[in-house]
Amino acid sequence: MKKDIVQKIGFSFLFLCILATVLFLFVIIYFLGVNGAKVLTWGFLTQAPKNGMTAGGVAPVILGTVYLTLGAVLFALPLGLACAIYLCEYSPKGYIVNIIRISINNLAGVPSVVFGLFGLAIFVKLFGFGVCILSGSLTLGILALPLIISSAQEALTAVPHSLREASLALGATKWQTIKRVVLPAALPGILTGVILSIGRIAGETAPILFTAATFYLKGYPKSVFSEVMALPYHIYALMTEGAHPAEQTAIAYGCSLILLILVLLISGVAIAMRQKQRSQFYG
Amino acid sequence: MDKQLKMRAENVNFFYGKHQALKDINLDIPANHVVAIIGPSGCGKSTFIRLLNRMHELLAHASLTGRIYLDGKDIISSSIDSVDIRKRVGMVFQKPNPFPKSIFENVSYGLEVNGVKDRQFIEEKVVESLKKAALWDEVKERMHESALKLSGGQQQRLCIARCLAVSPEVLLFDEPCASLDPISTRKIEELILELKKDYTIVIVTHNMQQAARISDYTGFFLLGELIEFDKTEMIFKAPKDKRTEDYITGRFG
Numbered sequence: 001m002k003k004d005i006v007q008k009i010g011f012s013f014l015f016l017c018i019l020a021t022v023l024f025l026f027v028i029i030y031f032l033g034v035n036g037a038k039v040l041t042w043g044f045l046t047q048a049p050k051n052g053m054t055a056g057g058v059a060p061v062i063l064g065t066v067y068l069t070l071g072a073v074l075f076a077l078p079l080g081l082a083c084a085i086y087l088c089e090y091s092p093k094g095y096i097v098n099i100i101r102i103s104i105n106n107l108a109g110v111p112s113v114v115f116g117l118f119g120l121a122i123f124v125k126l127f128g129f130g131v132c133i134l135s136g137s138l139t140l141g142i143l144a145l146p147l148i149i150s151s152a153q154e155a156l157t158a159v160p161h162s163l164r165e166a167s168l169a170l171g172a173t174k175w176q177t178i179k180r181v182v183l184p185a186a187l188p189g190i191l192t193g194v195i196l197s198i199g200r201i202a203g204e205t206a207p208i209l210f211t212a213a214t215f216y217l218k219g220y221p222k223s224v225f226s227e228v229m230a231l232p233y234h235i236y237a238l239m240t241e242g243a244h245p246a247e248q249t250a251i252a253y254g255c256s257l258i259l260l261i262l263v264l265l266i267s268g269v270a271i272a273m274r275q276k277q278r279s280q281f282y283g
Numbered sequence: 284m285d286k287q288l289k290m291r292a293e294n295v296n297f298f299y300g301k302h303q304a305l306k307d308i309n310l311d312i313p314a315n316h317v318v319a320i321i322g323p324s325g326c327g328k329s330t331f332i333r334l335l336n337r338m339h340e341l342l343a344h345a346s347l348t349g350r351i352y353l354d355g356k357d358i359i360s361s362s363i364d365s366v367d368i369r370k371r372v373g374m375v376f377q378k379p380n381p382f383p384k385s386i387f388e389n390v391s392y393g394l395e396v397n398g399v400k401d402r403q404f405i406e407e408k409v410v411e412s413l414k415k416a417a418l419w420d421e422v423k424e425r426m427h428e429s430a431l432k433l434s435g436g437q438q439q440r441l442c443i444a445r446c447l448a449v450s451p452e453v454l455l456f457d458e459p460c461a462s463l464d465p466i467s468t469r470k471i472e473e474l475i476l477e478l479k480k481d482y483t484i485v486i487v488t489h490n491m492q493q494a495a496r497i498s499d500y501t502g503f504f505l506l507g508e509l510i511e512f513d514k515t516e517m518i519f520k521a522p523k524d525k526r527t528e529d530y531i532t533g534r535f536g
Contacts (some may be wrong), residue, residue, distance in 0.1 A: 171397055
């Protein structure tokens with residue numbers, strides 16, 4: 001009997017922990033929803049900022065975040081996938097490869113502001129791109145690389161060895177096997193990595209602080225060499241600069257809500273793609 | 284051996300690292316016959332047939348000495364591409380391993396990776412292979428459904444059809460019925476008997492009745508050695524070696 005009670009108390013405690021976590025999440029969403037919804041109108045989504053950031057909308061800011069995120073994925077996905085394929089399928093097992101693996105994992109732990117400084121030194125200064133979308137995307141891309149590499153590696157390793165054998169036994173080369181059997185089977189897992197990294201980089205402030213973002217830009221960015229407004233940095237700027245804290249705070253909440261929705265939307269689309277891919281053959 | 288020889292292993296030794304998995308194997312595989320390899324787990328029988336289409340090359344730290352001939356040509360020498368060998372010597376594995384693709388794509392895969400572009404030829408070959416593998420009637424209405432929706436026995440016949448599509452000369456079966464029910468097993472056995480008209484077949488099996496039912500020759504492996512190799516009826520009725528007799532009468536296994 002006594003054991004039974006101890007067990008019940010234990011499980012109740014675990015349940016409370018879950019409850020607290022979920023509660024935090026809902027409080028955040030509720031808080032953002034209530035405060036952000038006040039400014040969230042059609043005009044807010046489609047217009048450019050007016051009157052020194054105290055009125056108008058945030059359309060160029062949203063677009064800026066989309067550009068930066070897309071640019072980062074375009075850069076990091078092919079590069080990361082290539083690294084993962086090499087590490088999983090081709091590299092001889094040995095200590096050099098282990099060092100590479102450990103380095104990649106460590107890269108994931110580097111604070112994002114360090115990536116920002118690196119981007120400033122390399123892309124902005126050394127390559128002379130200047131503060132622009134290109135520099136910001138590349139910096140965010142490097143931040144996303146370890147995430148994409150490790151999730152792609154996991155996905156590739158999870159493809160059963162028997163499928164590789166089946167393909168090779170039919171006279172396929174190693175590359176044909178990877179391209180036609182291993183990669184398609186690993187695609188859902190690879191997409192998961194992309195989803196996670198999008199969620200991460202869309203909200204990053206520090207890496208774009210010195211490489212891409214600006215508080216105010218007249219109109220929309222014209223090319224990849226333009227400075228850009230982006231949601232995370234915009235929120236930061238609205239809360240720390242300017243002379244109209246009341247109006248600015250409201251807009252900052254609006255931006256936060258949009259950022260949250262944007263990330264959820266992108267994740268939703270990617271999850272749907274992944275499910276479709278999976279159910280097609282495993283369903 | 285009086286029959287025409289398709290494959291031949293000569294003084295084959297095989298090592299995983301320092302462990303010697305096969306010891307001085309000499310074995311002849313006559314054309315258009317079924318050769319069964321029997322023996323207890325870990326005796327090297329699966330290791331042996333994987334040498335016959337050079338699948339052992341996928342293993343790290345493995346080394347091989349000796350010669351393996353296909354139509355009188357040594358296939359181990361490095362000047363021959365393993366891709367070419369595997370086209371001629373197909374393999375069906377222990378567990379059905381269809382690709383997560385449609386039934387059609389599973390069978391057409393081998394042709395496509397070997398550079399066949401003619402769609403009409405591919406389609407004809409797919410149907411022909413599925414018919415030969417005795418699967419066509421069960422799948423002709425659902426060629427574009429996932430192969431993973433088939434039953435285990437159907438999947439294994441699909442894997443056989445997939446092999447046949449690339450027109451191999453030799454078929455290697457590595458315990459093809461190990462994960463199948465008795466009815467599916469019987470279908471595969473009937474199929475193997477049918478296939479030996481056109482192909483040379485080597486089958487590894489745990490099941491001695493299976494070896495007795497379908498094979499013409501049987502080799503008994505024990506601890507990496509080929510103890511005895513003879514006509515199947517001789518092995519089962521009048522084994523020459525005491526160890527073979529002990530194994531087939533179930534005294535160990």
